[in-house]
Amino acid sequence: MAIAKAERLMNLALCLLGARRPLSKRELRGSIEAYLEAGSDDSFNRMFERDKDDLRELGLVIETVENLEGEVGYLARRDSNRLPAITLDAEEAAALGLAAKVWQQARLAGAASGALQKLRAAGLPEDVDPYGSHGALEPRIPVHEAAFEPLMLACRDRRPVDFDYRKASAAHPETRHVEPWALECWRGHWYLAGFDRERGAERVFRLSRITGKVRARGTGFTAPVPDVVTVRETVRGWAGETADRSALIRLRQGAGYPLRARATKVRELGDGWDELEIPYGHGLDAWLVEFGPDVVVLEPAELRADVVDRLRAVAKG
Numbered sequence: 515m516a517i518a519k520a521e522r523l524m525n526l527a528l529c530l531l532g533a534r535r536p537l538s539k540r541e542l543r544g545s546i547e548a549y550l551e552a553g554s555d556d557s558f559n560r561m562f563e564r565d566k567d568d569l570r571e572l573g574l575v576i577e578t579v580e581n582l583e584g585e586v587g588y589l590a591r592r593d594s595n596r597l598p599a600i601t602l603d604a605e606e607a608a609a610l611g612l613a614a615k616v617w618q619q620a621r622l623a624g625a626a627s628g629a630l631q632k633l634r635a636a637g638l639p640e641d642v643d644p645y646g647s648h649g650a651l652e653p654r655i656p657v658h659e660a661a662f663e664p665l666m667l668a669c670r671d672r673r674p675v676d677f678d679y680r681k682a683s684a685a686h687p688e689t690r691h692v693e694p695w696a697l698e699c700w701r702g703h704w705y706l707a708g709f710d711r712e713r714g715a716e717r718v719f720r721l722s723r724i725t726g727k728v729r730a731r732g733t734g735f736t737a738p739v740p741d742v743v744t745v746r747e748t749v750r751g752w753a754g755e756t757a758d759r760s761a762l763i764r765l766r767q768g769a770g771y772p773l774r775a776r777a778t779k780v781r782e783l784g785d786g787w788d789e790l791e792i793p794y795g796h797g798l799d800a801w802l803v804e805f806g807p808d809v810v811v812l813e814p815a816e817l818r819a820d821v822v823d824r825l826r827a828v829a830k831g
Contacts, residue, residue, distance in 0.1 A: 522548040526565050527574055531595065536579040536587025659721040662697070664728040665706055669694045672739075674711070674731040677724050685830045687725045692717070693735045696742065698749040707745045709737040716740075718749055757793030762812040765790050769808040799824060 525546045529537065543549040543558055552558035566588070570576055575594040579587045661677065668675045675694055680687035693709040695716075703720055710717040740748075765773055767786050774780065779791040789812070792798075799820035802809050811818040 518548070522546065522561075523565055523568060523572075526562075527569055527590065530569075530574070530576060530588060530590035531592060533589060536577070536581070536589040538585055538587050542588070659704060659724065661706075661721050661724040661728050662704060664730065665694055665721070666697055668728070668730055669696055669706075672735055674733055674735065676729045676731060678726045679719055680723050680725055685827055687723075690717075690719065691731075692719070693737060693739075695739050696745045696749075697721075698746060700749055705749045707748050709735070711736065716748055757795035757798075759794045759814075760791050761794035761798065761814060761817050763790050763792060763802070764788070764810040764812060765805075766808040770805050773802075773805065773809070803828070 529542060529545050539562060549558055552561055566576060574590055577589050577591065579589060581587060665675065674692065676689060676691050678687040679690045691711040693711065694706055695708045698705050698707065703722065706719045706721060708717065764787050767788055773790060773792060777790040777792050781789045783789050794817060799817055802811065802821050803824045811821050
């Protein structure tokens, strides 16, 4: 039904934009197949008025003109519906070029490249090379997970999804039914924030732990979608960046530099080990597991237990 309406709106917009003179309702009804299939004049009139209002809400300027015979016609003049010329200075062009180079994988790479070419045609300064070098460091957002693209489309279309998800502390995956909100990249890992239907609460899922295919469902969302800031804060907290206390760990010398960068205190223990005090928040146990035998948790006891449980789950395969 949504596709049929979108096609009808597109046909109406094309008729109004392509006409050289105002078109009456009668002429529009005879030109658009969906209007021809309307059961009655009243049904057509209601459909047409809704479509006309929808196009105006989308920004199309539709004029109502009355001819000498008193018949009302409709017209969308091209000059009234044309965007102003786009001009970019050197800094804006460089920023757009840098953004286009960020994506390495997924089909966003082609979209970013195509958009930049269109902007160049619309007035990008000729002396600016948006694909040129921007310094010694070049930002990249790697996307290796197969789940990224179907989840990106599900977030865009507001479509619930099912997928098999394996927690770091679990030996086997379990099926999750999620209303996806947004994808966020944090510390080199992609996360999906959304509403978990079975748990009745917001949850964050790391894409690298999604196994198998992501299956989209046709039903709509049952929970309200928060604003972007709330989603980002949710991802940030579940990724372990929101700390409300401290943890004490032993770290092998010459290892774990990301942990050292976050440490508030460092004390040399000897025998090739250091003692670090680091911020402790949700998700720290999953991060510490990534350093394997180079890290030993001293306190608190619950963090040590969580790390041990995760290591045992990994050992079980």
